[in-house]
Amino acid sequence: MDDKRSSAAATVSIQRFRAFLCVGISGFVFYNPTSAIQERSALVCENSLLTLDCEKKTGVIRISKANYGRLNLGTCNSLGTIEGWNLRCIQPNSKGIVAERCDGHPKCSITASSEVFGDPCVNTFKYLQVYYRCEPRTPPYTTESTTGTTTTRKAITTTPLRRVCDAVYIEGKNWPYTNVGDVASMKCPPPKVGTVTWRCTGRGWLGERPDDSKCELPVTESPSGETTTQKIRFCEMTVSQGIIWPQVRVGKEVERPCPEGKLGKVTWKCTGAGWQGERPDESMCQLPIRAPIVCENSVLTLDCEKKKGIIRISEANYGRINLGTCKSQNTTDEDVRCIHPESKRIVAERCDGHPECNITASSEVFGDPCVNTSKYLQVNYSCEPRSKHTVTYFE
The missing domain is CATH 2.60.120.740 (Rhamnose-binding lectin domain (RBL))
Known part of the structure; x- marks a missing residue:
């Protein structure tokens, strides 16, 4: 009997000691292997697309560390370059840029390029390395309603608020990444003039489609009394295939390096009706x-x-x-x-x-x-x- 009491007292003491370790006298939380979330890492070479995926874990992404640059010679160095590269190449805003696109999402993609991150070290071939965790989605809470003798419990799951709305292609337009609270805008498709808008909220893009209520047909009087329409003079900046396409004049063709480790150039032409086709032309992109x-x-x-x-x-x-x-x-x-x-x-x-x-x-x-x-x-x-x-x- 005394042995059982001693064993029980020892168990209580151990539990209290563990609780003390977890809380700590200064408020620090110590690592607990039974509840800690495993940190994952992902790495891609410059001009390749990085994809983070927590969907299989039924969780959401939380970025802990990231760097677009170079810290060693061995990574992304197929030809064995030994000199001329900056091995202290750090882009200090890397984590913030990746987090804006990925935090709170079950899955996201981002291109490891200087168009996205800026160039922290010219003439150095870079790579993007990201550390992240798959955190559980916000746990559901329940509400109860009682009718007579019947009590109904209903689970309500809350969705984590976003910090940015993903780039999306809809109705012939490529809507870029947009911060929560901002309103993205594009010119109306010809022959209409005006602006199409779409607001980014904490729950994602507002509504099922952009707001084109301000698009109207232009009315100009010609000498013959006929109505004429006005063509666009520029193609607006947009994001497609993980590549940023700048604003250019009608008739110009833009070249960018091919994504995902392919060689060659991807092109997109600006026409009087906007960017030509639904997506850029990747016919010149090939595996090396x-x-x-x-x-x-x-x-x-x-x-x-x-x-x-x-x-x-x-x-x-x-x-x-x-x-x-x-x-x-x-x-x-x-x-x-x-x-x-x-x-x-x-x-x-x-x-x-x-x-x-x-x-x-x-x-x-x-x-x-x-x-x-x-x-x-x-x-x-x-x-x-x-x-x-x-x-x-x-x-």
Whole structure:
């Protein structure tokens, strides 16, 4: 009997001690593994789309840390660059930018680009790293109503308030990310003139569709007494495919780098009726082709004739960044940090715009970036359509 009392007293003491640890004398909350929410992380390279998803956990996203920049050499470095990059590249507003788009949502996407975050370190290839938690949705509360002898309980679930409304495409318009309380506006579709508006609230966009009640047909008197209509002169700034498209004049075509790690350019033309088509033209976007590596003094052939396209070089290096490729007998003195910074330019001068080209991997062509080291040539490229000729336009 005494043993049971001692055991019970010990249990109570342990529970009180745990409670003391949780509350603390200064009000701090200590880590409790039974109730803590696991922190997750996600990372994508520059110009790729990052998606955070808490839908499977039936929760909402809460951003804890984020940075768009670079803090090491190893991440997003397919060619083994060893110098010239800023390894203290921090965008201090990264968390706020990601949180505005994602906090309180079950799922969200954001592009890791300088158009979204600004460029914290020019001439450095960056990446976006985000730490987040999937928090439970606001728990439901119940209301009771009694009729005679019957009591009815009804569960009511509250939805977390948003800080920003997601970008959305509706009725031929791309509505951009908008802060709660702000009103997004766009020009009315021709031939009407005026402004279409849509208010962002804590519960999302107000109503099922934008408010076009202020759109009217213009009335101007011509010498013959006929009514004429007015075409738009600009296409408004918008967001589509995770890319920000600036305001441009009618007749201009805008180019942007392809999203999600693809090579090439995505284009969108501004017409008198607004942006052409429902979405930008991604026909020039392609996954990179990794050419066979050729050892020193061998000939590399790049071929886009079968694809009826022309060559566009994306990455190249004549040198050595490991011991395993094109092995030589002299393995002890090989320089595995041998990077030729002009490799891409030299290959591009020979190959860009051609359906096929040959180039010799030799120091006579490239110069010798590391004497007494056997080298090799590595090239990544894409095949672009021949018929597509555009001019980059920024306004």
